[in-house]
Amino acid sequence: MEFFRELGIETRSRGGYIYPGSDQASAVLDVLRREVERLGVVVLTGCEVREVSAVEGCRPRDTHFVVKTSQGDLAADAVILAAGSKAAPNTGSDGSGYELAKGLGHKVIRPLPALVQLRCQGRHYKQLAGIRTEAHLSLYADGSLLAEDTGELQLTDYGLSGIPTFQISRFAARALDAGQKVTVRVDFLPSWPEHEAFERLRERAARLGYKTAEEMMVGLLNRKLAAVLLQAAGIDPAQPAGGLRNKQLSRLLEQLKSYQALVMSVNPFANAQVCCGGVDTRQVDPATMESRCRPGLYLAGEILDVDGICGGYNLQFAWSSGAVAGRNAARGHV
Numbered sequence: 001m002e003f004f005r006e007l008g009i010e011t012r013s014r015g016g017y018i019y020p021g022s023d024q025a026s027a028v029l030d031v032l033r034r035e036v037e038r039l040g041v042v043v044l045t046g047c048e049v050r051e052v053s054a055v056e057g058c059r060p061r062d063t064h065f066v067v068k069t070s071q072g073d074l075a076a077d078a079v080i081l082a083a084g085s086k087a088a089p090n091t092g093s094d095g096s097g098y099e100l101a102k103g104l105g106h107k108v109i110r111p112l113p114a115l116v117q118l119r120c121q122g123r124h125y126k127q128l129a130g131i132r133t134e135a136h137l138s139l140y141a142d143g144s145l146l147a148e149d150t151g152e153l154q155l156t157d158y159g160l161s162g163i164p165t166f167q168i169s170r171f172a173a174r175a176l177d178a179g180q181k182v183t184v185r186v187d188f189l190p191s192w193p194e195h196e197a198f199e200r201l202r203e204r205a206a207r208l209g210y211k212t213a214e215e216m217m218v219g220l221l222n223r224k225l226a227a228v229l230l231q232a233a234g235i236d237p238a239q240p241a242g243g244l245r246n247k248q249l250s251r252l253l254e255q256l257k258s259y260q261a262l263v264m265s266v267n268p269f270a271n272a273q274v275c276c277g278g279v280d281t282r283q284v285d286p287a288t289m290e291s292r293c294r295p296g297l298y299l300a301g302e303i304l305d306v307d308g309i310c311g312g313y314n315l316q317f318a319w320s321s322g323a324v325a326g327r328n329a330a331r332g333h334v
Helices: 002-006 026-038 096-103 165-179 196-207 224-234 246-256 313-330
Strands: 011-014 017-020 049-056 063-069 074-076 079-081 110-115 119-121 132-141 146-153 159-161 182-187 259-266 274-280 295-298
Touching: 017 026, 049 096, 079 096, 079 313, 096 110, 096 274, 110 165, 119 165, 132 165, 146 165, 159 165, 159 259, 165 182, 165 259, 165 274, 182 246, 196 246, 224 246, 246 259, 295 313
Parallel strands: 079 295
Antiparallel strands: 011 017, 049 063, 063 074, 110 274, 119 159, 119 259, 132 146, 132 182, 146 159, 182 259
16 A cells, blocks of 8 residues: 555545545556656567576576567566466456466466356246345355355346355356356345244235235345246245245245255356466465476466455455565566
8 A cells, every 4th residue: 555655546445445545446557557667667568478488597596588479589587477367358368378387387277267157047037137136145066065155146047146146156167167066045035034934924924915925025025036936936926825825835935045046057258257277376485476386487366276256355366466476576686
């Protein structure tokens, strides 16, 4: 924060999250660009890096690098790989950094989309497209609970989206890639405690007994969502609420509190905010971000097998690891 204040960015905190005082993300980029210019840093744009090779010297740490690019060869005594992942390819992330890392002796854990939507089995999702509702999501792979989160669920014409979906998606991607059966249990009434839920539903049906089952759901859930859940429970929406038997209410409650979504796939890299997977972190010194395989090589950001939840954590890791890599790469060379 002090670094950015020195460059002219005043900051403000909102619940522990730090923003520029202007509320313009572009301001951060602008002051960084201006500082690069002031320091005389040479920047090459539209420059494809085709290969990075290390030339060993006589002493253990006496290594320099040749970087082959579309604009000619560059020589360097330190290299930072910060090429990103395969997520959001419209920004230029094509995964080429993985190949550069492999060429320098690094293992790459298979990259998969993360912070991404889940595609689920069922035609009824077309009826639910556009609905937003508070829900608790629990992700299971072959029956084992892997992750859970609560927040605003967004239903799409193909399945599940929204922040709680994103938070659990990396676990779905890994499990699907391993050939496991992946399901999401959706609790559409997370504010109803499990031990009270049946009595609350039965009391509601009795109190609104003069209404139809469909009308009984008004004010509890989105109408379109309620209609799909009633159908899944095998309840005629025109049936009087007061005539619903305990067995019917139990089936309805199961849909309300334990709706099962069978996940067929995650959306592709084009829809993903980040990747899970990347360069194996065991091959990188976390104190310096220097490669344990190749002295003088540093790695930072999403090229590494590090991914976090929504909330700026992936950006923060990129900046923090970049700062550490930059300081250590420059040490002894300036």
